[in-house]
Amino acid sequence: MLLSLRLIISGDAELWSIVLLSLRVSLTAVIIAAVIGMPTGAALAVGRFSGRRAAIVLINALMGLPPVVVGLLVYLLLSNSGPLGVLQLLYTPTAMIIAQVVLVTPIIAALTRQVVEDLDCEYAEQLRSMGVSRIASVPTLLWDGRLSLVTALLAGFGRAIAEVGAVIIVGGNINHVTRVMTTTIALETSKGNLALALALGTILIVIAILVNAALGILGTPSQRIAHA
Amino acid sequence: MLLSLRLIISGDAELWSIVLLSLRVSLTAVIIAAVIGMPTGAALAVGRFSGRRAAIVLINALMGLPPVVVGLLVYLLLSNSGPLGVLQLLYTPTAMIIAQVVLVTPIIAALTRQVVEDLDCEYAEQLRSMGVSRIASVPTLLWDGRLSLVTALLAGFGRAIAEVGAVIIVGGNINHVTRVMTTTIALETSKGNLALALALGTILIVIAILVNAALGILGTPSQRIAHA
Amino acid sequence: MRDVATAFDAENVLAGAASHTPRQAQSILPISVRDLAYTVGAKQLVKIDRLTLTPGAPTIILGPNGAGKSLLLRLMHGLIEPTTGEVLFGHEPMNARIRRRQAMVFQRPVVLRRSVRANVDYALAAHGMRGRKRRKRLEELLEMGGLAPMMRQAARSLSGGEQQRLALVRAVAAGPELLFLDEPTSSLDPGATQHIEALVHRFAESGMKIVMVTHDIGQARRLAGEVVFMHRGHVVEQSPAAEFFDKPKSQAACDFVAGRLLA
């Protein structure tokens, strides 16, 4: 605790650059994942295609994608001897964002599916009557369900900001380049500097709380209107 | 792929013991986390105490607990020089379960809060009219919301089965004792046996799919009744 | 929903009451509303200085859409907190003990995501009924609501009228002494409406206080002991039924009864 306080107050420049990189990578990843995952999840909720059940099971299962595996896949993709090697993205923040997007998208999609399905259960016939096709109803459902969807976003953010397995493989935890909070914590742990590692962990959680407080405002019950 | 297939078919005894330990640890952890997290989440949803908002932000933020940090905390707790050292739990599957419970409970609690709050929005006045106190309404809301809560469980399971940071610290990834799928994958990766690591990853995902298919049945839309 | 059933049921409802809510020393009546105001943002939705509902024949609340009838019921039943003022039962404000002695049927029934049977049973359990007695009562209630044939069906899949009947029997499950009804027959067919009116009549006669909102003037005439007329959140008048219907004190009431009043 003390240590973390001292670290924060001393406003150690290096620490801050690490914190900022963590936020940059994870927030970017979550935004991209949301842009992909929310429509996907909503489509799964309203779609009436065959194999829908299977797709839902799959997306739910993908919430269990191991970060290390995702890291490896992205590594093999971006490696110089991999298909996208030419892009020279390995060991860059971009690579870390890609890995986290893969990791977080299923989480946001699966949770969105749940929320949207519950809402659709109420809206479906009304929208259909208004001539809104299943697919056209997606934006409506996402919009009217936004308060509940905030939690899905936060779950995705939690996963992104906390994971280390994927970013360390594709980022390489290179000092000043791809070192983020979690990789630093892992490094300090392996150096046996447990106190420092915990201090950094505390900072990470404090940051998570701040981000949640910010995003959370959107999803607070006070904004709901009780049913007449 | 091929490799994983061969591994599975060859039914390598060692592999299976690892797989089973993974399942044992994660499923136990999720069950315990559900027992703690669901009532907590529901209470947060229906409670009307001061500081509720703060509590919700906190629980949401704790979805971002870094596995490594959780691992360290549990490590310090259970290590011989720690408060619970006498229990001699460090480097046992029990320690891994404890760590995963800490990791998963906030996820289940936060997602439960969301689901229950949406349902309560509909039930609150009716239950109140029937003289059911806020707290007494928790079981009712959890039961009637069970279809939607399945996804929360699955999210928790996904996190547990996939994480490596915590279990490797408190379990020590000791061969034949506390080695699970994710720690094995991490090990093979560090050995440079990427193909084998990926094969194991594939197996892990297949397992996740099976578990989801099993649990998922409960939460399939077919079981819902459209509103009159 | 055989008519023979009803007489029998009506007693039973109170039997239910008597049996498990031993009449407390002091009654929960009269209901006294004092300086009650309910405001949302800048809008004052309900403003009632004095209103007293005494034991006896049913009180029917009339008024145009948006007059504040449902809000008033929810305020009295303690489902929403007034911005200012208070509601007293006897001489006490709402509390758990008082709540168990009253019930309400919502304008828009809320049925639990369970079978019809489970919905009624839930209410009985909530009032602490157990075992054989509860099972017996459950059957009586399903019978009373004409729901026995569909008791295993998901309550959500009931027709509008069936849901409304379910809501009613669920409300009287534990034999309340005070019953708030918010347009309880709005989606019932003529037969069911007569049936429910008969029930309400019997409930009232056997001592249950009924406070009911309706838009059916005929129904009001048939059931009302007194009428409370609301308009724009205020109680414009409170008079004995006979009086109200042949010469209402207020112009608004006149127009309303004639269907000339425009919200």
Next chain:
Amino acid sequence: MRDVATAFDAENVLAGAASHTPRQAQSILPISVRDLAYTVGAKQLVKIDRLTLTPGAPTIILGPNGAGKSLLLRLMHGLIEPTTGEVLFGHEPMNARIRRRQAMVFQRPVVLRRSVRANVDYALAAHGMRGRKRRKRLEELLEMGGLAPMMRQAARSLSGGEQQRLALVRAVAAGPELLFLDEPTSSLDPGATQHIEALVHRFAESGMKIVMVTHDIGQARRLAGEVVFMHRGHVVEQSPAAEFFDKPKSQAACDFVAGRLLA
């Protein structure tokens, strides 16, 4: 909800229609129901061999609770798939083009979690209306439903009657040629009921086909061109209004009108 408004609005509804749904060569009428059955599990909820609804005065569907009225409307409007049989509009089965030319007001209104204004605007947008024209239409509709004063309010917080009015104006937003109404005045006050009846009457006169379910026999008498009487999932009779009300063919219908029929 001034009465002057209504005359003006009624035309406008069709104006709306004319303007954006250029009358197709063939009309979507008559509605022909053929061997229609809707079954859940073992329960046959609706079974109708032949039913034809022709253009002209409103068709009123009467029947006890649980007769299958709402299911029939949902089947005809294509919200649920029949187990067997089909519904034809003109000579075509339901399709996107036909759907845009009809609308429905549900027994239990479903309002979007948005402001009153946004709810109506959504319907207009859904029918592809844009810009100035849409804004103008929006105001007319809010006016017609007497909702202008509360247009910024969350639709969920409207009173029961207000929500029902919102549902109605939303349904007629794009000027349908065919309108299904499921007990549209069940929670309206006498004034609003008269107002809506007047509207329905005008809509019908200006060529809109109305298919309406109600439990208000008086209302049925006032509006009906023909009556379809349902009982236990079957159409027991279909007769011109006058005929139906002075000498119904079936005993069930007799009892029903007299309020003697028990579900």
Next chain:
Amino acid sequence: AQDKFIVVQSTTSTQNSGLFDAILPKFAEKSGIEVRVVAVGTGQAIKNAENGDGDVLLVHAKPAEEKFVAEGWGVERHDVMYNDFVIVGPAGDPAGVAGSNDAVASLKKIAESQSPFASRGDDSGTHKAELRLWKEAGTDVASASGGWYRETGSGMGATLNTGVGMGAYILTDRATWISYGNKRDYKVLVEGDPKLFNQYGVILVNPEKHPNVKAEEGQAFIDWLIGPEGQAAIADFKIDGQQLFFPNAD
């Protein structure tokens, strides 16, 4: 970050010791080339290099390195520096090996007394060295795995954490040990045996295999490292007065 940079694939021991943080700035200052170090398991480092995801490989597993060059993945191997392995253990020293300078004998004692021993078990340079010693000691550790012999299958630091946590003996490289922060009551018990010698080598990844290897900059780094300045920098790197690595480039 400068625009000119190379990627060095190396092992956790070198990174954890803090060596790179100490010497790289000096090279960057001189050459204007930023050195980006990816520290992973030895096996993974070599694999990554074979994939061309690094310009220079710096590890301590001589046989594997020579194989790497023989197969044409690398251009040429140079000795850079050495340090030594030590056996650390709890002050209690259940196997009574303290003060010994005979690694093999000590391991025998540990095996006989069935005292817990934590092995990296990850095919790393350290792990391979350890296995060589067990072989000489004639102990079949495979059969003891899960019992007193515990393979943590993780990096040096993680293995130290685990070992310290369960009061086990651990073979570690001195550099990691000195810079290690979670020692508790642990001490170096066995050291000074020539068999505990730990040689580090550096290799330029073969540009003919991977065209986008930055051969020029990579070679520049190697030349500096095995040249007088680099060697001096290595020698100067000390933690509380102790030198961690001993330059021995030929």
